[in-house]
Each structure stands twice: as C-alpha cells, then as structure tokens.
Amino acid sequence: MRILVTGGTGYIGAELARALLNQGHDVVTFGPSSNLGRIADIADDLTVIRGTLEHKAEVFNTVKDHRIERIFHLGSMLSTPSQANPWASFQVNVVGTMNVFEAARLFDVPQVIFSSTIGTFALGAASVVNDFTIQRPTTMYGSGKLYCECLGRFYKNRFGLDYRGIRFPSVIGPGTTQRTVAQYNSWMIEYPALDKPFECFVTPATRGPGMYFKDAVRSLQLIADAPIKSIQTLNYNVGGLSPTPTASDVEAAVREHIPDAMITYKPDPAIMEYYASAKVKVFDDSYARHEWGWTPVFGSLGEIVSDFITEVRTSRSKYGL
C-alpha cells in the first residue's frame, strides 16, 4: 500500500515509517525539515517530501502525485511551541489537518489516522478519563487537537472518509528533544543510560499517564488495520503504563539497572503549575481494547525501562544520541 506519514521524520513518525517499510509498504514522509534525523539510515528506501501542512498545494500535490492510499497524520506543532506561538499552531495543527482531510476527500484516499492527545482533557477532568469524558482543553495545542478530532468525525459522517483517531498520553522513548511537561520520564531513563546526569524538572511525587514509543507505533498500525465495523467510538484513548508511575517510581526502576544514576530534582515552577491543574491520573483506554483489540506490549515500568536502556546502548545513532 502507498502510505503517507505526515511528520514522518519525527519521533513517533520515524518509527512508524520504519515499521511500515518493514511490512513492505511504499512509504512517503512529509514535513518541513531537510534534516532526515531518525530516518537517515532508511531514507533511500522511502520517499521524503519536504513540505508544510499549512500550504494546501504542498499537501495536495503529495497526495495526488504519489497516489496515496492511507494517511497517518502525525505532523504537528507540539504543546510548548503551540503555547508560545498560537498563531502558527492554528495554521499547522488546525488548517494543516483540514488540508489533509481535504486532500483525502479530493484525491480519494479512503483512510486517515489522526494523532491527538491526552491534552484535550483539562478543565474539570476527573482523575480517570475515558472516551466519553467531556473534553475541555485550555491550551492552544489541546484546543486545536480537539477541533481536529471533531473535524475527522465530520468528514466521516459527511464524506464517508474512514477517519480514525488516537489520543496518546506522554510517549516515552529515546531521542526526544522538546522539553514538554512530561519529557522528564524519557530523559530520566535516557540520560543515565548515556552516563549523563539528569536534573528532573518536576517533584518526585509528580505523576502523569504514559506509554512506550514502540506501543504508540503499534497502536497506530492496529487501529489502521482494524475492520471498519469495529471502529465505533472513532476517537480513542490508548494507554500503556499501569499503574501510572511517579517520577520517583521511574527513578527507582532506572536504579535497578544503573544503581549510581545521577538523578537530582529541581522542579520548574511553570511546569509544576501545569501539574497542579493536570488532574488526569488514569487514561482509560477500555474502548480501544474492547473495539479493536488494543493492548500494550510494554505494560509495566520495568519492561519499558529495560528495553529503553537497551535501545539507547545498542542503537544510539538511530535515535540521534
């Protein structure tokens, strides 16, 4: 199948592109950067298109010229840059997603998979949220993503697009570069694996739902391949780690492998302000489990930390480390 991955040179997109290639698909990536980053070693096997989501013609040309049959739409500005530049975030995340849906409609792409976020749950959210919890985001990132979840539903109802959406919690894995509020989980494992000190920017008791990057990629593939009749809820939470660990739980799991890990804490007041209002502690993914068979392979902190350290130590260059 000819598959487009927007954001296909990014953290999750690159892993997805790699997995799709291994399955024998023709993969086209689309993004603004000429830096191949995490796909440098497989770049010859892919078609890499340089373009920006907010420029409609660039999205349309890519979909038309490559006769795309499925789109994984992962291209996005993340939370921190969206908050810093909400105007650009609107163009990339909202207009860009509309451009992807329009391209699918006009050039007969049957299916679009969209990546949304736990950040769509905010105001008044209980500590446990499921797919029927009211979403009232307060950030530019969360607001844009929620709009696009609804837009996907609209395109399905109005134009018959096989739209499917996934909400990720914090995705834990090697080689992340953006200092988002939950990035401490990844860096607390990665830095010690590289024998580097890590100053954690949240308190030891801070807790937020997460999943391993390999499971995030798997969830995208699973939902895409699920029979259409099993997709009832349309936009789904997917989780991984249970129970949701604190920062000190992550530290303890790292110390089982690296007892002398150099981990200290210096909470960032701005980030702690976020956690004071971020109430979600359990990201209930039971609808994904029930409807299309979602289960994480890496369900425990121990499994994630062990695999993560191995990846960092054996495949450092693959993750740009």
Ligand SMILES: NC(=O)c1ccc[n+]([C@@H]2O[C@H](COP(=O)([O-])OP(=O)(O)OC[C@H]3O[C@@H](n4cnc5c(N)ncnc54)[C@H](O)[C@@H]3O)[C@@H](O)[C@H]2O)c1
């Ligand atoms: N990493 C997480 O913890 C997490 C959590 C929830 C949701 N998500 C979602 O998963 C998806 C992938 O995120 P990621 O973690 O791989 O982040 P990432 O920043 O590594 O990837 C985003 C990709 O989007 C591309 N992009 C940015 N601006 C663009 C533009 N104007 N036009 C085209 N492409 C553009 C970037 O080049 C990058 O390749 C995103 O949609 C994100 O919102 C990620």
